[in-house]
Amino acid sequence: xxxxxxxxxxxxxxxxxxxxxxxxxxxxxxxxxxxxxxxxxxxxxxxxxxxxxxxxxxxxxxxxxxxxxxxxxxxxxxxxxxxxxxxxxxxxxxxxxxxxxxxxxxxxxxxxxxxxxxxxxxxxxxxxxxxxxxxxxxxxxxxx
Amino acid sequence: xxxxxxxxxxxxxxxxxxxxxxxxxxxxxxxxxxxxxxxxxxxxxxxxxxxxxxxxxxxxxxxxxxxxxxxxxxxxxxxxxxxxxxxxxxxxxxxxxxxxxxxxxxxxxxxxxxxxxxxxxxxxxxxxxxxxxxxxxxxxxxxxxxxxxxxxxxxxxxxxxxxxxxxxxxxxxxxxxxxxxxxxxxxxxxxxxxxxxxxxxxxxxxxxxxxxxxxxxxxxxxxxxxxxxxxxxxxxxxxxxxxxxxxxxxxxxxxxxxxxxxxxxxxxxxxxxxxxxxxxxxxxxxxxxxxxxxxxxxxxxxxxxxxxxxxxxxxxxxxxxxxxxxxxxxxxxxxxxxxxxxxxxxxxxxxxxxxxxxxxxxxxxxxxxxxxxxxxxxxxxxxxxxxxxxxxxxxxxxxxxxxxxxxxxxxxxxxxxxxxxxxxxxxxxxxxxxxxxxxxxxxxxxxxxxxxxxxxxxxxxxxxxxxxxxxxxxxxxxxxxxxxxxxxxxxxxxxxxxxxxxxxxxxxxxxxxxxxxxx
Numbered sequence: 001x002x003x004x005x006x007x008x009x010x011x012x013x014x015x016x017x018x019x020x021x022x023x024x025x026x027x028x029x030x031x032x033x034x035x036x037x038x039x040x041x042x043x044x045x046x047x048x049x050x051x052x053x054x055x056x057x058x059x060x061x062x063x064x065x066x067x068x069x070x071x072x073x074x075x076x077x078x079x080x081x082x083x084x085x086x087x088x089x090x091x092x093x094x095x096x097x098x099x100x101x102x103x104x105x106x107x108x109x110x111x112x113x114x115x116x117x118x119x120x121x122x123x124x125x126x127x128x129x130x131x132x133x134x135x136x137x138x139x140x141x142x143x144x
Numbered sequence: 145x146x147x148x149x150x151x152x153x154x155x156x157x158x159x160x161x162x163x164x165x166x167x168x169x170x171x172x173x174x175x176x177x178x179x180x181x182x183x184x185x186x187x188x189x190x191x192x193x194x195x196x197x198x199x200x201x202x203x204x205x206x207x208x209x210x211x212x213x214x215x216x217x218x219x220x221x222x223x224x225x226x227x228x229x230x231x232x233x234x235x236x237x238x239x240x241x242x243x244x245x246x247x248x249x250x251x252x253x254x255x256x257x258x259x260x261x262x263x264x265x266x267x268x269x270x271x272x273x274x275x276x277x278x279x280x281x282x283x284x285x286x287x288x289x290x291x292x293x294x295x296x297x298x299x300x301x302x303x304x305x306x307x308x309x310x311x312x313x314x315x316x317x318x319x320x321x322x323x324x325x326x327x328x329x330x331x332x333x334x335x336x337x338x339x340x341x342x343x344x345x346x347x348x349x350x351x352x353x354x355x356x357x358x359x360x361x362x363x364x365x366x367x368x369x370x371x372x373x374x375x376x377x378x379x380x381x382x383x384x385x386x387x388x389x390x391x392x393x394x395x396x397x398x399x400x401x402x403x404x405x406x407x408x409x410x411x412x413x414x415x416x417x418x419x420x421x422x423x424x425x426x427x428x429x430x431x432x433x434x435x436x437x438x439x440x441x442x443x444x445x446x447x448x449x450x451x452x453x454x455x456x457x458x459x460x461x462x463x464x465x466x467x468x469x470x471x472x473x474x475x476x477x478x479x480x481x482x483x484x485x486x487x488x489x490x491x492x493x494x495x496x497x498x499x500x501x502x503x504x505x506x507x508x509x510x511x512x513x514x515x516x517x518x519x520x521x522x523x524x525x526x527x528x529x530x531x532x533x534x535x536x537x538x539x540x541x542x543x544x545x546x547x548x549x550x551x552x553x554x555x556x557x558x559x560x561x562x563x564x565x566x567x568x569x570x571x572x573x574x575x576x577x578x579x580x581x582x583x584x585x586x587x588x589x590x591x592x593x594x595x596x597x598x599x600x601x602x603x604x605x606x607x608x609x610x611x612x613x614x615x616x617x618x619x620x621x622x623x624x625x626x627x628x629x630x631x632x633x634x635x636x637x638x639x640x641x642x643x644x645x646x647x648x649x650x651x652x653x654x655x656x657x658x659x660x661x662x663x
Contacts, residue, residue, distance in 0.1 A: 006605035011598060016320035016329040017600075019592040023313050030306045035602045037302065043352035054573045061367035068364035072357070072540060072562060079544070093544070101537040108368040119534070127538050135545055139190035142553040143545065 067107045075100040083144035090136035090143035097128035147500040158191070158504050162202020163512040168527050169203070170210020173446045174363060177207025178472045183542040185479060186549050193483040193498060200479055204472055205257060205455055205509035205607055208513050209517065212249040212448055213514045214528050217242055220624045222528075224416040227450035228423040232443035233437060239439060243521065244385040246556040248441050249448040250517040252392065252397065256449030257510035259401040260408065260456025264463075266502055266567050268492060271464035275489040280601075284594035285618040287587045290467045292622050294580045296629030297410065297417065307577045311584025314530065316592060318344025324593045340556045348478040349547040349560035350585060354578060355471065356543040357565025360536050362572065368532050396426050396442055397449050404450035407612040408457020411467050418457075422450030456506065463491055463499070467587065474582050482550065 021100055045051040052058060067119050075096060083092025102124035135141045162184070180203045188196030190244035211223030216233030236245040278286070291308045298304025306551060317333055318341055320326030333341050337524035374656050391399070407418035427433045428447040436443045458469030459476075468474035485495065492499045517524065544622035545585060547557045571578060608615065 006223060007603055009602050009603060012327055015596060015600075016327055016331050019596055020313075020316050020331055021310060021315065027309050027313060029308075030302065030309060034302055034306060038300070042177055054575065055570075060365045064367050065361065065365045068361060069566075072565075074560060075540070076544070076558050077530070093548075097541050097544075101541060104537035104540070105533045108364075108536060110369075110533075123534050124537075128541060131538075131541060131545065135186060135549075138422070139187070139501075141186060141189050141549045144548060144553070144555065144558075 064107060068104070071104055071107065073075060077142045090132055092114055093136070093143040094132040097131070098124055101128055146495045147504075148538050150194050150497065150501055153505060155196060155505075156508070158195055159200040159202045159508045160512050162199040163206035163509050164202075164516060166203040166206020166208075167210035167213075167516060168522060169209040170205075170222050171213040171524060171527050172221060172530060172536075173214050173218070173222050173528070174317065174359065175534075175535075175539075176223045176355070177204055177210075178254035178355050178475055179359065179539070180204075180547065181472055181475045182208040182348075182355050182480075185352075185475070185482075185537060185548045186542070189482065189549055193485065194501045196479060197481065197498070197502055200476060201502065201505040202477070202509045202512065203253035203313045205506065205513050206454070206516075207472070208455055209250070209253045209257075209324065209448070209452055209513050210524075211451070212246065212253070213521075213525055216245045216249065216444075217525060218528065223451075225419050225454065226447065227416055228419045229444060229451075231423070231447075232438070236441075236444075241439070245439075245441075246521050246525075247385045247442060247518060248389060248444045250514060250521070251387075252400075252445040252448040253452040253513040253517075254510050255397055256401040256404055256451070256453035257455055257513070258507065260405040260453035261503065261506050261510065262456075263402075263405050264456040264459050264506070268464045269337075269499075272489045272492045276467055276493075278489070278593040278614070279611070280598045280632065281607055282614050282618065283609065284591060284598060285615055285622070286465060286467070287591045287594070289294075289618055289622050289625070290461075292417075292582055292589065292625045293410050293586060296625040296632075298577050299431055301626075301629040301633065304577055304580045305577065307571070308584035309579035310576070311581035312588035312591065314350075314581075315344065315585045315588030317586070320592070321589075324589075325597060326593070344589070345560055345564075346550060346557055347481065347546075347586065348475075348550045349557040350564045351478060351582065352543045352546050353474050353561040353564030354582065355475075355569035356539060357561055358568030358572065360540060361565060361569040363532065363536065368536070390445070393442060393445050396430065396445055398424060399429075400446040400449040401453040404453025405457035408454035408469050409460050411461055411469055418454050419447040419451040419456060422446045450509075458504075459502075462487055463502075463561075464489060466491075466590075468583065471579055471582060474586055477586060478550075499518065511663075 042051060046053055046057075079092050079096045081092070082096050083090075086092060102121065105120040105124060106112075109120060132143065136143045151168065165184065166177060166180050169175045169183075170177055179311050182201055184199065184203055188199060191199065209226060210221065211221055211226035212229050212233065213337060214222040215218045215229040216228040219230050219234040221227045223232055233245045233249065236242065276288070291305070291312075295301050295304030295308055298307070312334070316331065319328055319330045319341075322328040329655075330338055330342060337634045381464050402420040403425060407421060423436075423443060423446045426442055430436075433440075435441070458473045461467045461469045462473045462476065466477075466486070468477055474527060483492070486500075543561055544558055547561045548555070551557055568578065571581065600607070602611075609619065
């Protein structure tokens with residue numbers, strides 16, 4: 001059964017690194033292959049101006065993109081902060097969600113008409129309240 | 145028939161509610177069945193297994209079929225799987241036959257869904273019975289096969305494999321769990337991360353982040369435009385529909401449904417592959433395909449029966465092997481884990497009742513979908529117009545609830561959303577593939593255990609080849625999938641070259657990697 005060529009013994013103390021090491025080698029090998037077969041020709045095409053680099057070379061709505069990112073980060077952070085002020089009530093989720101939904105809707109709204117704004121404000125109050133009521137009160141799910 | 149006692153009024157209500165919400169999600173362009181399931185997961189925390197499954201399966205079936213609505217009316221596929229529905233649906237809608245087109249789609253969908261449910265019912269227990277005898281060696285090879293199949297069906301096999309291995313790598317972060325026979329040491333992280341990542345990233349926040357948050361980021365980048373603004377939805381005149389349209393389409397219907405079921409079984413391959421394959425087969429094999437692409441019902445039938453047949457197909461590997469057949473079923477794995485149930489070969493024998501409940505929910509969801517869409521399609525069509533600035537904040541909010549509640553209130557799980565939202569965004573931007581990555585992530589830690597345990601007990605790598613005839617068959621299948629990918633690659637390259645030489649003008653390299661994520 002034991003064939004010398006393929007035999008292997010795994011030390012229990014370092015067994016947690018055995019599989020990851022193999023994966024690292026595979027990842028490295030594949031990455032090198034991709035560099036040669038895909039990335040290099042692509043970069044040549046970029047130099048000749050036929051293709052553009054992803055992310056850096058593309059046009060983007062910077063205001064909305066980074067605004068979304070900042071809003072989500074602030075939302076996650078403040079939820080925990082406010083939640084700690086009112087533990088086990090879910091108010092952190094409720095209050096911060098109302099602010100978040102309102103701001104994000106405004107960020108995405110292209111034409112600020114009166115009608116659109118009223119809908120946005122109503123939605124910002126009703127949606128989080130409804131979610132909070134159904135989840136935290138009816139289903140007693142833990143919320144920040 | 146004990147399971148009948150579980151089917152109470154709430155059960156039926158939840159299937160109906162799930163299907164309706166699913167249809168709405170599917171009908172809104174940019175939102176998918178996967179997202180519907182991910183966003184509604186927190187609702188199942190309080191529901192218990194049977195009721196939770198009723199809701200989720202309703203969402204799944206509804207979400208896949210909802211995609212037909214904008215596909216027909218606006219020429220935008222609501223979900224990637226309804227891409228081929230636009231080919232014939234939109235021309236029909238422009239001729240004022242929108243309602244007729246939608247009704248054809250609905251009937252094709254329900255038949256596709258029911259055929260695949262039947263295949264699931266007959267086939268999954270057999271496959272589970274067979275795979276029960278698998279040892280660690282075969283289990284590892286099954287995972288290897290799953291990953292190689294996904295990779296070989298990606299746009300580029302190299303990219304597919306690479307994405308899958310990244311997924312495996314991500315799943316290894318954390319400890320080599322003692323409960324799996326490991327030594328409990330952590331790896332692939334710095335010491336300061338240990339309090340957060342000792343058990344690695346939780347599955348559900350990862351999935352919700354990649355499918356929910358990254359979609360929002362991708363849309364934000366484009367400025368969240370209202371792509372349907374100004375367009376009036378015209379559903380067309382009443383009537384014009386009769387069952388006689390389906391005369392002579394029996395072959396098409398059956399063939400497409402089986403194609404959909406089969407493609408659904410292949411892990412990580414999504415609905416777009418199923419409907420495209422069914423559509424092209426109809427085009428190649430039909431006696432008269434000259435009208436296809438100009439508004440022919442046969443195109444709609446092929447596309448919609450195939451993409452709905454996916455649902456049953458994708459559940460087969462999930463329930464018999466524990467390997468998700470597509471992105472949506474990957475999220476379903478999360479729902480099972482949540483209820484403390486391990487899906488795998490033992491699932492059906494040990495949870496007979498749940499198995500029947502699932503089948504009931506699946507069949508029921510198809511019927512609910514049929515009735516909702518067939519009779520209320522006019523009203524459902526209006527949701528296509530819900531503005532995104534209202535919808536997206538609510539989706540982020542639901543994502544947060546889902547992530548936070550999964551482990552009973554851990555804030556790090558919420559941050560995981562953002563980490564993987566950004567990661568998912570970057571991955572799609574640089575042209576890697578989401579589906580293989582997710583499957584790699586789900587199966588990675590099991591693959592490690594099976595691999596290391598096999599080696600520990602046999603002490604030689606050769607065991608993977610010589611353990612049993614099944615192992616050899618599995619290697620044969622792995623080789624076949626690789627060869628298939630190479631042949632397809634050579635073919636498409638040859639075709640590209642031909643097109644390039646034919647178009648002698650300024651050579652334009654056709655668009656970048658077209659995301660074929662199966663969400």
